[in-house]
Amino acid sequence: MKIAFIGLGNMGGGMAANLVKAGHEIHAFDLAEPALAAARENGCAAFTDAKEAVAGVDAVVSMLPNGAIVKAVYADDVIGHAPQGAVFLDCSTIDVASARDVIAQAEAGGYAMVDAPVSGGIAAANGGTLTFMVGGTDEAFTRAKPILEAMGKAVIHAGQAGNGQAAKICNNMLLGIHMIGTCEAFTMAQKLGLDPQTFYDISSVSSGQCWSMTSYCPLPGVGPQSPADNGYQGGFATGLMLKDLKLAMDAAATAGVDPKMGARAKELYEAFDAAGNSTVDFSGIIRTMGEG
Numbered sequence: 001m002k003i004a005f006i007g008l009g010n011m012g013g014g015m016a017a018n019l020v021k022a023g024h025e026i027h028a029f030d031l032a033e034p035a036l037a038a039a040r041e042n043g044c045a046a047f048t049d050a051k052e053a054v055a056g057v058d059a060v061v062s063m064l065p066n067g068a069i070v071k072a073v074y075a076d077d078v079i080g081h082a083p084q085g086a087v088f089l090d091c092s093t094i095d096v097a098s099a100r101d102v103i104a105q106a107e108a109g110g111y112a113m114v115d116a117p118v119s120g121g122i123a124a125a126n127g128g129t130l131t132f133m134v135g136g137t138d139e140a141f142t143r144a145k146p147i148l149e150a151m152g153k154a155v156i157h158a159g160q161a162g163n164g165q166a167a168k169i170c171n172n173m174l175l176g177i178h179m180i181g182t183c184e185a186f187t188m189a190q191k192l193g194l195d196p197q198t199f200y201d202i203s204s205v206s207s208g209q210c211w212s213m214t215s216y217c218p219l220p221g222v223g224p225q226s227p228a229d230n231g232y233q234g235g236f237a238t239g240l241m242l243k244d245l246k247l248a249m250d251a252a253a254t255a256g257v258d259p260k261m262g263a264r265a266k267e268l269y270e271a272f273d274a275a276g277n278s279t280v281d282f283s284g285i286i287r288t289m290g291e292g
Helices: 012-021 033-041 050-054 067-078 096-108 121-127 138-149 163-191 196-203 238-255 260-277 282-288
Strands: 002-006 025-029 045-047 059-062 087-090 112-115 130-135 152-159
Touching: 002 012, 002 050, 002 067, 012 025, 012 033, 012 059, 012 121, 025 033, 025 050, 033 045, 045 050, 050 067, 059 067, 059 138, 067 087, 067 096, 087 096, 087 138, 096 112, 096 163, 096 238, 112 138, 112 163, 121 130, 130 138, 130 163, 138 152, 152 163, 163 196, 163 238, 163 260, 163 282, 238 260, 238 282, 260 282
Parallel strands: 002 025, 002 059, 025 045, 059 087, 087 112, 130 152
Antiparallel strands: 112 130
């Protein structure tokens, strides 16, 4: 297929490269020249104009920073410029309302579109092992699925338009809560004189087991390799976790839900981010535990 890929940052660059590996012809667009240069090295055709990138393609994939940018890009550069019959896949993490608005506009223009935010981080984007949570009609999902499968290990239809975003922010709210609890438990165990590896060996096979412990342990040298073993660099940046928690709180307010644990997680990550840790992996919040 001929696919336009808009947004070649830390996630999008690797995703576009995997589409090339799968045999697709990729028209890559980004505002940053270094991102375009990397795309060229990965076998993409680089474009400096989004309208030119989407001309003549079968599909458009986007990975952009926020809902306002997604809405602007599709309204100004994609809808009405991509060929009729193209399918659109927005893999950004944005608010549910914006996702539904953009899909409605695309459908009004005669296009099929899904929201397909991802889970897995930079390593999974590069390795083609992302999980996609997809919102949209059955027809749009069927058309989008083969493209997503070239970039991930799991592609799950979450239901109507916007439900991919709903699944993503609920999942990441839970992740943020779990990571804080995991950090607190390891800190407490150490202060009580328990060796971290011993605590891991016990809790990882007991009722306290969770992904934040067994796959992404926040202490270096414990469990499988994680960003903690690299000075809390790489992985999932605190600023991105905070973005998702803010989206979750906005969605909760719209839905009439009062997520007290999610709200507290947002407060803690806001403080950690404000202390200069926006680019630090979110598990680095363990450094603030046990103070006072």
